[in-house]
Structures are given as C-alpha cells and as structure tokens.
Amino acid sequence: MDASPTIVYRYKSGLYVNLTNRCPTACVFCVKNSWKMDYRGSNLNLAGTEPSPAEIIALARKEWTAAPFEEFVFCGYGEPTMRLEALLATARLIKHGKAAPIPPSMRVRLNTNGLANAVWGRNVVPEMKGLIDSVHVSLNTSDPAQWAELMRPMAPWAATGFEKVKEFIREASLLLPEAYATAVEGNGVDIGNFKTLAEKLGAEPRVRPRLDEEEAG
Numbered sequence: 611m612d613a614s615p616t617i618v619y620r621y622k623s624g625l626y627v628n629l630t631n632r633c634p635t636a637c638v639f640c641v642k643n644s645w646k647m648d649y650r651g652s653n654l655n656l657a658g659t660e661p662s663p664a665e666i667i668a669l670a671r672k673e674w675t676a677a678p679f680e681e682f683v684f685c686g687y688g689e690p691t692m693r694l695e696a697l698l699a700t701a702r703l704i705k706h707g708k709a710a711p712i713p714p715s716m717r718v719r720l721n722t723n724g725l726a727n728a729v730w731g732r733n734v735v736p737e738m739k740g741l742i743d744s745v746h747v748s749l750n751t752s753d754p755a756q757w758a759e760l761m762r763p764m765a766p767w768a769a770t771g772f773e774k775v776k777e778f779i780r781e782a783s784l785l786l787p788e789a790y791a792t793a794v795e796g797n798g799v800d801i802g803n804f805k806t807l808a809e810k811l812g813a814e815p816r817v818r819p820r821l822d823e824e825e826a827g
C-alpha cells in the first residue's frame with residue numbers, strides 16, 4: 611500500500627475524491643477497518659488532514675490531463691457531507707468552469723449515507739441543485755430497527771436518523787437529476803420491501819454486492 615494519503619483515485623471510468631474520513635455511522639459492511647483504510651492499492655487514511663477544494667481540483671486536473679475520466683465522485687472512506695461546504699465548493703469549481711480542462715458538463719456524483727440533513731440540522735439538498743448530478747444513498751433497508759443495526763449511527767443521529775435519510779432521499783429525488791437508494795446484498799434484508807420503499811421515496815433502488823466501490827463511501 612502507498613504510504614502517502616490518497617486524495618483522488620481512479621475506479622472504473624470515474625475519478626473518486628477522498629474528502630474526509632469522518633463519518634456519523636459505523637456500518638457493519640464498511641471495509642475501512644478490515645481493509646486497513648486501503649482501497650484497492652490506495653491509502654485512504656487522511657490522517658487528520660483534509661484536502662481543500664483547490665487542492666482537489668489541482669489533482670483532478672493532473673488526472674484529467676493524463677487521461678480524461680467520465681465521472682467525478684465524492685466517496686470515502688468517510689461521509690463526504692461531513693464537509694458539506696468543501697464538497698459544494700469543489701463541485702462549484704467544476705460546474706462554474708473554473709476547473710478547466712475538466713469540462714463543466716462533467717457528471718458529479720455523491721455517494722452518501724443520507725444523514726446530511728440530520729447532521730446539519732436543515733434540508734441541504736437545495737444547496738446541491740445544479741452542482742450534484744447524481745446521489746447514491748445507502749438506505750439498505752425499509753426497517754428502522756434493522757437500519758440502526760446495519761448503520762450503527764452515532765448517538766446524536768440514532769433516534770431520528772432513519773427518518774432523516776428517507777427525507778434526504780425524497781428531497782434528492784425531487785430536486786436532483788438522479789437519485790438512487792442502495793442496499794448491500796447479504797445482510798438479511800428484505801430486498802422486496804427495500805425496493806418498494808426506495809420507489810415510494812422517488813429513488814431508483816439498486817442492490818449491490820458486499821465488496822464494491824461504494825463501500826468506500
């Protein structure tokens with residue numbers, strides 16, 4: 611594993627941004643501990659130093675010049691919305707044409723556990739309008755008790771978290787171009803009920819294997 615922290619890394623056709631290691635949940639399926647903060651050869655342990663939007667864009671420009679990518683993804687290890695301002699500022703640089711040669715038409719995706727409204731105490735989805743093209747929200751289940759078991763939220767968000775995640779998905783499906791609700795296979799989840807809830811919230815359900823790219827976020 612590379613010893614220096616990785617801020618941007620490639621996966622498939624995307625460029626992934628490691629914005630923070632902070633997270634309001636400790637999901638049972640998170641691989642950050644078992645993989646020792648390594649993600650397919652990249653060291654995602656930021657060791658307390660979180661990158662600035664300018665730093666991220668400088669690195670992304672270098673990557674683009676080496677080989678263009680199709681998608682710019684806020685992922686992890688960590689919950690990107692813990693740094694909401696930095697997330698939005700970085701997306702703004704791209705969408706406002708200040709990250710050339712990366713085009714403003716670049717698709718910007720957020721992988722999230724959906725707790726941003728709970729963490730920030732307001733509906734933050736309108737702030738993402740025009741900046742985030744796609745959100746993938748780790749909803750995982752239709753059952754509040756199972757959500758708490760799988761996501762293991764920190765105390766301040768344990769009681770109301772599930773409702774807040776549902777609210778976030780509902781808002782995202784109304785205001786943003788694309789909203790997915792995701793679940794991880796093999797957690798004893800009733801996939802039929804999960805899909806029904808995702809669709810009721812206006813999102814497209816997506817069931818993913820236990821070890822794939824979104825587990826980094």
Ligand code: SF4
Nearest residue numbers: 633636637640688827
């Ligand atoms: S999977 Fe993502 S949201 Fe869950 S604990 Fe790990 S970093 Fe946090």
